[in-house]
Amino acid sequence: MTAQTLRLKIAILSCSYGGGHQRVAEVLVDELRQRSPECRIEIHDYIETCIGHVANLVLTSFYFSSVRWAPWLYRWFYYATGAISPHSPVQRAINTLGKRRLATLLRTQRPDIVVCTYCLPAGVLSELRREGRTDVACATVITDHAIHSQWIHPGIDLYLVSSAHVRDGVVAHGIAADRVLSTGIPVSPALGKPLDRHALRRQYGLDPALPTILVMVGAYNLMRGAPDVYRRMINLPRSAQLLCVCGRDERLRQAVEQLAQGATMPVRVFGYVREIPELMAMSDLMVSKAGGVTTSEALAAELPMVLVNPIPGQEEENTAFLQAVGAAVAVPRPADLCPLIADLLDHPERLAHLREGARRVKRPDAAVHAAAAILSLTPVHAP
Numbered sequence: 001m002t003a004q005t006l007r008l009k010i011a012i013l014s015c016s017y018g019g020g021h022q023r024v025a026e027v028l029v030d031e032l033r034q035r036s037p038e039c040r041i042e043i044h045d046y047i048e049t050c051i052g053h054v055a056n057l058v059l060t061s062f063y064f065s066s067v068r069w070a071p072w073l074y075r076w077f078y079y080a081t082g083a084i085s086p087h088s089p090v091q092r093a094i095n096t097l098g099k100r101r102l103a104t105l106l107r108t109q110r111p112d113i114v115v116c117t118y119c120l121p122a123g124v125l126s127e128l129r130r131e132g133r134t135d136v137a138c139a140t141v142i143t144d145h146a147i148h149s150q151w152i153h154p155g156i157d158l159y160l161v162s163s164a165h166v167r168d169g170v171v172a173h174g175i176a177a178d179r180v181l182s183t184g185i186p187v188s189p190a191l192g193k194p195l196d197r198h199a200l201r202r203q204y205g206l207d208p209a210l211p212t213i214l215v216m217v218g219a220y221n222l223m224r225g226a227p228d229v230y231r232r233m234i235n236l237p238r239s240a241q242l243l244c245v246c247g248r249d250e251r252l253r254q255a256v257e258q259l260a261q262g263a264t265m266p267v268r269v270f271g272y273v274r275e276i277p278e279l280m281a282m283s284d285l286m287v288s289k290a291g292g293v294t295t296s297e298a299l300a301a302e303l304p305m306v307l308v309n310p311i312p313g314q315e316e317e318n319t320a321f322l323q324a325v326g327a328a329v330a331v332p333r334p335a336d337l338c339p340l341i342a343d344l345l346d347h348p349e350r351l352a353h354l355r356e357g358a359r360r361v362k363r364p365d366a367a368v369h370a371a372a373a374i375l376s377l378t379p380v381h382a383p
Contacts, residue, residue, distance in 0.1 A: 141185070215242060305322065327361060
């Protein structure tokens with residue numbers, strides 16, 4: 001019996017803040033169902049489900065507040081937690097967060113495979129396996145181009161990572177090489193399909209001939225200085241047109257719409273969107289924060305990137321990786337944006353160089369390979 005014919009139960013443990021974790025979970029659901037239509041798949045917000053609503057509010061508030069207003073604090077937290085040994089008492093204490101409820105979920109729902117797209121449940125699941133309280137097959141999908149010990153735990157069967165760089169880092173942390181696959185970060189397969197750029201621009205009411213710049217701040221607008229970024233882009237002293245995506249930040253969307261009313265260039269303003277493949281296909285350049293999933297989407301679309309104000313820790317490491325492979329350039333503050341973008345527009349060969357860098361490392365088929373690897377964990381006792 002093949003995985004495609006099994007009625008598997010798959011639990012995906014994600015989290016609601018940092019929209020990339022959830023987006024990867026949703027992409028995996030679609031691809032797993034394509035490959036195995038009989039699968040029963042549920043996504044669980046790990047913090048909300050296994051730790052509690054109050055904890056979810058507190059942790060979300062800490063993450064958002066520290067990233068926006070005290071990046072030095074988040075940087076300290078990121079590197080302090082990254083230095084913890086998986087066998088240390090501190091890590092064992094972290095692995096108790098939600099452990100009782102996760103054990104109950106595994107016992108009552110009896111999934112055949114658990115997939116973690118967020119780091120915390122990976123450690124808890126590894127601890128439950130160490131204690132002999134579960135033998136469920138488990139995979140972890142690392143959602144950044146960075147190596148951090150909170151993702152890496154000895155009780156996980158399979159790691160799916162963005163690149164050979166991350167694979168080598170996971171192996172250096174003591175994980176067997178045959179348990180780490182460089183599939184790429186799962187993104188919508190539509191990003192790898194050719195679309196008619198000029199037709200899309202006409203569909204969105206844009207000039208097919210003008211350079212088009214996509215500006216994104218992530219689902220929850222964790223880009224420091226985002227209003228300044230949009231203001232400077234709308235006043236860019238070059239002939240261009242903008243696609244401004246504001247995510248779920250309604251106040252930002254309203255502010256950008258007001259700025260757009262006085263613009264001399266075409267500007268389209270969006271809130272939270274799912275049409276990322278279309279927006280990227282019609283764009284010549286993306287200005288964005290350096291989230292692992294957003295940048296993987298841009299790589300899949302061969303879209304050159306200008307990265308602004310990366311979040312300390314993982315986004316700084318994402319930025320370093322993307323610059324090293326030649327797919328992105330970065331500016332430390334919004335004031336540096338316009339000169340750089342004007343230079344790129346004035347020198348198309350530099351944009352072409354960034355596009356070629358993306359082409360070399362893009363993984364538009366990441367979801368396909370990740371789903372196949374996850375289904376390969378199918379236990380022999382599955383119904």
